[in-house]
Amino acid sequence: MEYENFLGYFVSGLTRGSIYALIALGYTMVYGIIQLINFAHGEIYMIGAFVALIVSGVLTIYGFSGVSILVLAGLIAIIYAAAYGYTLERIAYRPLRSAPRLSPLISAIGMSLFLQNYVLLAQTPDFLRFPQLIPEIALLQPYAHVVGSAELVILITSALSMIALTLLIKYAKIGKAMRATQQDMIMARLVGIDVDRVISVTFIIGSILAAIGGILVGSYIGQINFYIGFMAGVKAFTAAVLGGIGNIPGAVLGGLVLGLAESLAAGYISSAYEDVFAFGVLVLILILRPSGLLGKAIKPKV
Amino acid sequence: MLSYLKSSLVATVWFVFLSFPFMVVKVNTLKNSVEWRWLNLLWVAIGAFFLSALWRWAMERRHRGGASGESAHADTPKLTLGERILNDRKIYRPLLAVLTAVILLFPFVFDSYQVSIMLLALIFVVLGLGLNITVGLAGLLDLGYVAFFAVGAYSYGLLSFYYDVGFWTALPIGGLVGALFGILLGFPILRLRGDYLAIVTLGFGLIAKIVLENWEEVTNGAKGIANIGRPGLFGLQMDIATTTIYTYYLMIVLVLFTIFVTNRIKDSRIGRAWMALREDEIACVAMGVDMARTKLSAYAFGAFWAGLVGVIFAARNTYINPNSFTFMESAIVLSIVVLGGMGSIVGVIIAALVLILLPEYLRAFADYRMLIFGAVMVLMMIFRPQGLISNVRKTYGPRRSAPEVNRD
Amino acid sequence: MTDQAEKLLEVRELTMDFGGLRAVDSITLDVSKGEIVALIGPNGAGKTTFFNCVTGIYTPTRGDIILNPPGEKSRRINGLKPNRVTTLGMARTFQNIRLFQNMTVLENVMIGRHCRTSTSIIGAVLRTARSRAQERETIDRSYDLLDQVGLLPFADAFAKNLSYGGQRRLEIARAMATEPFLLLLDEPAAGMNPQETRELDSLIMQIRNAGEIAILLIEHDMKLVMNISDRIYVMEYGKKIAHGTPQQIRANPKVIEAYLGEESDA
Structure with missing residues (x-):
């Protein structure tokens, strides 16, 4: 029993962690390229979840069912999240490319507030019931107390997304351009890389991953509101910092560490303080390793 | 003109697309019904059409302004209307007199509710001035400033609840406890760079609220603490209306005190060290400034004011609970600092009054308050990053006792 | 020896x-x-x-x-x-100029005096005789140093608006201010x-x-x-x-x- 409890906490920690990792990737990719904390990234996650809910709601009413809803709602949600991510960068960050560091960060906080309240006013301040898009897997029934079907789907989907991202960055042309821009933006521009396009694509990819996270969490938890992006964003950013911001494997590791720490602390100590543990871990790691778990220590250039 | 029309049309189509699921569709998942609000589409289209044209015009103007500003007006930046008013004594003096009169007579003209709202605005003035030290002067981004406000409020709440401590004893204690927390939280983050600082301070702010909510044995959790005493005056019995007015004047004195103290420190050796730290940390340290001390003093001094007005906030409401201390409050105070013009005291005061009073008096506006806050923060950063009133640097008067030989 | x-x-x-x-x-x-x-x-x-x-x-x-x-x-x-x-x-200047760009030329030099003065928060608020004397001395010495490097006419300009050569000389004056x-x-x-x-x-x-x-x-x-x-x-x-x-x-x-x-x- 003790062992199964632990296994349960462990699986739910991994599940949580892989969602954090999915969102954290967006933070870390953007940070790696333009050194900006995209504070509104959590809102993109929320928008992804909301569009999925709206589309699946409409489709259910018009008589669609099962897998077709999942596919259509998922696809449209991803397209919308990408569009919002792209527009966000164009409006709030691109004009501030050469401004002092604090300016785009404040602009990002402004965008976050704007998007939250936009959804609140256009839709509702209340929690909405999220349709169960992930089907129950019959095979898993006997093990339901350890790993649910939703958890399994989340783990597999996030793993696949991360593998796809790694392959993209490693082998695709745009991935190479992204790495070049991350190394040296001016040099990248000189060798003919369209840096603006690279940045846009980075935001789009990050937004897609966030939307996937949003849809998965929505159907896992079963309800969403306009505010879910804030905490998820903060946690994911914590994960990104934990792993070493700007570092892609770091974001995944940071997400998993954070998810596990929270889940175990909630299980064994107190669930009321799980957020305190999450930030406690962050502060502790930053004191011991100021550039995160996998981040390189940067010597100030003098 | 034609290119404007074309780009506006493109923007219109794009924003109609973006807002479609949110503005038009409204699903009721319980009743399984859907409402199509087609009319909203029209508003979005009209809004997007004109706003995108305005946006494009403003961006072009910004580019031109930036280019000419570099060369011609390098040393004489164009003054805005607000700055011109502040610089011209003929306008500035009477304006100050009118403002003083309005503030002093306010409680005699308006009812106790209005006075109470004004009181809240003044509390945010002090919060803005306090955060202005940490963010505006020292350049240390703090997204959890509300934690110090909560510390002050709860200091008074708990002291009054458990030990029956009065307002006047609690006031300095609140400030000092705030400063102490500033130092305590400052220590672990001394080594962190700007972006890490943002997330850790945000975390501290959230932790403060979680602890207040869950440490029920001490803080009474989400239920909060009630029956906190209003400020007293030598044991005089006063009705609620009179106490509100009294607290209001007290707050005015405190605002003046804050302005006086922050102004003096800003223009001192310590204030200069804060600014140097903001400008270039490595150069600052290489010039002999102790980074740890300077950073901690900026945190502590900023937090002191939050703790101080936390006490007044608790006394004004006579009731506090953790919900008054969310990230939203931190964001509001930060936008006050940003909109006011980082480092500028007058700017912060104006921004605090506008941001707190406007939603109170324009009820229709209240729902859209945070939406507009957010949009304004973005627009300000893009079009007027120096804030409403940019911080005019002090000059130090003519050179005295100059050895004439060195001059030619 | x-x-x-x-x-x-x-x-x-x-x-x-x-x-x-x-x-x-x-x-x-x-x-x-x-x-x-x-x-x-x-x-x-x-x-x-x-x-x-x-x-x-x-x-x-x-x-x-x-x-x-x-x-x-x-x-x-x-x-x-x-x-x-x-x-x-032992004071230094920097190869890639590191001035306090948004502070005035005079203030840049005054920062150099920081470690030779001792006004505390209390002293600054009360403007005690000692802190006023220190401030005056800081200002006078800074003006002298600006004179020495030929930047006196630009004392109230922002450091970022100085010419390249001026910025280099300001770096020297600032380091000199630390005695x-x-x-x-x-x-x-x-x-x-x-x-x-x-x-x-x-x-x-x-x-x-x-x-x-x-x-x-x-x-x-x-x-x-x-x-x-x-x-x-x-x-x-x-x-x-x-x-x-x-x-x-x-x-x-x-x-x-x-x-x-x-x-x-x-």
Whole structure:
């Protein structure tokens, strides 16, 4: 029993962690390229979840069912999240490319507030019931107390997304351009890389991953509101910092560490303080390793 | 003109697309019904059409302004209307007199509710001035400033609840406890760079609220603490209306005190060290400034004011609970600092009054308050990053006792 | 023994590794009272890293850095914080100008006075007689230093609006404000035109002569270095390859090959 409890906490920690990792990737990719904390990234996650809910709601009413809803709602949600991510960068960050560091960060906080309240006013301040898009897997029934079907789907989907991202960055042309821009933006521009396009694509990819996270969490938890992006964003950013911001494997590791720490602390100590543990871990790691778990220590250039 | 029309049309189509699921569709998942609000589409289209044209015009103007500003007006930046008013004594003096009169007579003209709202605005003035030290002067981004406000409020709440401590004893204690927390939280983050600082301070702010909510044995959790005493005056019995007015004047004195103290420190050796730290940390340290001390003093001094007005906030409401201390409050105070013009005291005061009073008096506006806050923060950063009133640097008067030989 | 006492800075076998890269490789160097010593070498030779080690921005991997403030006990300053090093009396400028851009020219110099004044928060709020006197002294001294570097007319301008040469001179004035006995200048003439370089030349001499301040400088402008230096150290790939008077260095084949040869190509 003790062992199964632990296994349960462990699986739910991994599940949580892989969602954090999915969102954290967006933070870390953007940070790696333009050194900006995209504070509104959590809102993109929320928008992804909301569009999925709206589309699946409409489709259910018009008589669609099962897998077709999942596919259509998922696809449209991803397209919308990408569009919002792209527009966000164009409006709030691109004009501030050469401004002092604090300016785009404040602009990002402004965008976050704007998007939250936009959804609140256009839709509702209340929690909405999220349709169960992930089907129950019959095979898993006997093990339901350890790993649910939703958890399994989340783990597999996030793993696949991360593998796809790694392959993209490693082998695709745009991935190479992204790495070049991350190394040296001016040099990248000189060798003919369209840096603006690279940045846009980075935001789009990050937004897609966030939307996937949003849809998965929505159907896992079963309800969403306009505010879910804030905490998820903060946690994911914590994960990104934990792993070493700007570092892609770091974001995944940071997400998993954070998810596990929270889940175990909630299980064994107190669930009321799980957020305190999450930030406690962050502060502790930053004191011991100021550039995160996998981040390189940067010597100030003098 | 034609290119404007074309780009506006493109923007219109794009924003109609973006807002479609949110503005038009409204699903009721319980009743399984859907409402199509087609009319909203029209508003979005009209809004997007004109706003995108305005946006494009403003961006072009910004580019031109930036280019000419570099060369011609390098040393004489164009003054805005607000700055011109502040610089011209003929306008500035009477304006100050009118403002003083309005503030002093306010409680005699308006009812106790209005006075109470004004009181809240003044509390945010002090919060803005306090955060202005940490963010505006020292350049240390703090997204959890509300934690110090909560510390002050709860200091008074708990002291009054458990030990029956009065307002006047609690006031300095609140400030000092705030400063102490500033130092305590400052220590672990001394080594962190700007972006890490943002997330850790945000975390501290959230932790403060979680602890207040869950440490029920001490803080009474989400239920909060009630029956906190209003400020007293030598044991005089006063009705609620009179106490509100009294607290209001007290707050005015405190605002003046804050302005006086922050102004003096800003223009001192310590204030200069804060600014140097903001400008270039490595150069600052290489010039002999102790980074740890300077950073901690900026945190502590900023937090002191939050703790101080936390006490007044608790006394004004006579009731506090953790919900008054969310990230939203931190964001509001930060936008006050940003909109006011980082480092500028007058700017912060104006921004605090506008941001707190406007939603109170324009009820229709209240729902859209945070939406507009957010949009304004973005627009300000893009079009007027120096804030409403940019911080005019002090000059130090003519050179005295100059050895004439060195001059030619 | 007398020779020992006059040495203000003694660096022995200083080594700095970055991961696998040895940026500075057992450099031994000293600067005596009243001297102008130059440290030269091709780009990437490790000169600025050497400065950063000596001034406490980096902690060196190995070696000793000994500072002998006149009239005080000597002290090993490895790993001491930069502000402590400056307070002890060794100040520096930066190769890639690091002024406080959005503060006025005068305020930049006033920051240099920070470690020589002691006004606390309480003193600043109450404006005690002592803090007022200190402030006045800070202002007066800063004006004097600006006069010395020829920036007096720009005292109230923002530092970022100064010309390139002006910014370099402001860096010197700011470092001077900390009352150093040893001044470290990192490429003070970089980006200056010949006229400005000549003025800088006399400014450095004037600083040395007026205040009995020793100077250690990194510089690429050979004319300037040969003109004003008493001794020259030459670095290449982190190692010291030569040391001597300007005449000796000019004649040293190793230096000609490593450094001056490159220069004559250009």
